[in-house]
Amino acid sequence: MRFPVLLGLLALFVSSTLFGEPVVVSLDAEDEEAVELLAKLNENGAKEGLQFTRSEETYQFRIALAAESIAKKDILFGGGADASAAVLTPECKLVFAVSRGGRSTKGGAINALSKEIVKQLKSHMQP
Numbered sequence: 001m002r003f004p005v006l007l008g009l010l011a012l013f014v015s016s017t018l019f020g021e022p023v024v025v026s027l028d029a030e031d032e033e034a035v036e037l038l039a040k041l042n043e044n045g046a047k048e049g050l051q052f053t054r055s056e057e058t059y060q061f062r063i064a065l066a067a068e069s070i071a072k073k074d075i076l077f078g079g080g081a082d083a084s085a086a087v088l089t090p091e092c093k094l095v096f097a098v099s100r101g102g103r104s105t106k107g108g109a110i111n112a113l114s115k116e117i118v119k120q121l122k123s124h125m126q127p
Contacts (some may be wrong), residue, residue, distance in 0.1 A: 020051035023121065027054055029065035036107060037065055040114035048122050062088040067106050083109035085117060096120050
């Protein structure tokens, strides 16, 4: 009797350790940027025990992303590629907003942004 219960608890522990806590998100972004953000969220989320999946039907958080590449004026006057995101509940209540800029590429800005999203989501998901 105890063995199946222990086996079930062990399976639950291993799956949450290997795969992380699931976080279902809706991404409002250009297709290419959404794919990149989801990949970076999973890459950086794995370090924090979070696994992100995308769904437009039922989700825990909605992430609205805006990102831009480095422009010629940025080279002349300083600055760089920028990315910002608003993280919302399914009821469209703002959870938090983050922004990262001054990166050499749009991908670098999205990566930096994903790290901050993971960090803040982790703290919002704590009981």
